[in-house]
Amino acid sequence: MLEKDSLNKAFTYIEPGPVTLVTTREGRKNNICTISWMMAINYSAHCHIAVSTGPWNHTFQTLMGTRECCVCIPQADMAETVVGIGTVSGEEIDKFREFGLTPVKAEIVKAPLIEECIASLECRVIDYIEEHGLVILQCEQLWVDKAREFDPMLHANGDGTFRVDSSRVINLRDKMRMWVPEGSERF
Numbered sequence: 001m002l003e004k005d006s007l008n009k010a011f012t013y014i015e016p017g018p019v020t021l022v023t024t025r026e027g028r029k030n031n032i033c034t035i036s037w038m039m040a041i042n043y044s045a046h047c048h049i050a051v052s053t054g055p056w057n058h059t060f061q062t063l064m065g066t067r068e069c070c071v072c073i074p075q076a077d078m079a080e081t082v083v084g085i086g087t088v089s090g091e092e093i094d095k096f097r098e099f100g101l102t103p104v105k106a107e108i109v110k111a112p113l114i115e116e117c118i119a120s121l122e123c124r125v126i127d128y129i130e131e132h133g134l135v136i137l138q139c140e141q142l143w144v145d146k147a148r149e150f151d152p153m154l155h156a157n158g159d160g161t162f163r164v165d166s167s168r169v170i171n172l173r174d175k176m177r178m179w180v181p182e183g184s185e186r187f
């Protein structure tokens with residue numbers, strides 16, 4: 001079950017570079033889009049996230065129209081679903097139904113959280129850099145499934161293969177103090 005968690009930790013779900021599922025809602029219709037080109041670009045609680053996308057995706061039209069979305073982090077065993085969602089347009093089908101995922105009402109934005117994901121970040125669009133196809137999001141709320149919190153994430157290699165997070169964590173926090181924001185510790 002997704003529970004609210006400290007916004008200070010939001011960027012720690014983006015920094016490792018997982019493949020994400022971005023949800024949008026247009027009128028009464030929910031959609032999901034697979035996005036792997038995404039990065040955290042600051043450490044603040046309302047962390048900013050750069051997303052590379054454009055008008056070829058139906059999601060982009062909704063994102064620009066509603067100025068909001070949820071960035072959801074699937075666990076590695078959702079790999080086939082993630083690829084399925086990224087190879088069909090929500091203009092034609094209901095991807096929540098087609099891929100058996102559960103939309104959960106968010107609190108701040110109208111786009112839904114995804115129950116099956118490790119975490120979901122409610123986000124607003126704060127900028128669009130057209131020249132480079134970069135949408136800049138600001139995170140407004142973090143939801144985490146405590147039962148799945150440390151499940152392995154999925155990473156795209158870019159050639160149609162994927163990597164699964166290893167469970168080994170190397171803790172160099174003491175040496176990183178100058179960079180690690182207060183309250184961001186997840187591991």
Ligand SMILES: Cc1cc2nc3c(=O)[nH]c(=O)nc-3n(C[C@H](O)[C@H](O)[C@H](O)COP(=O)(O)O)c2cc1C
Nearest residue numbers: 033034035036037053057058059086087088089090
């Ligand atoms: C593994 C994977 C990663 C993807 N990453 C991106 C991405 O970073 N940016 C993007 O615009 N599209 C990306 N896509 C493509 C979109 O997910 C795809 O065009 C999708 O069908 C768009 O759905 P929509 O039209 O319902 O928005 C990716 C697809 C896959 C399978």
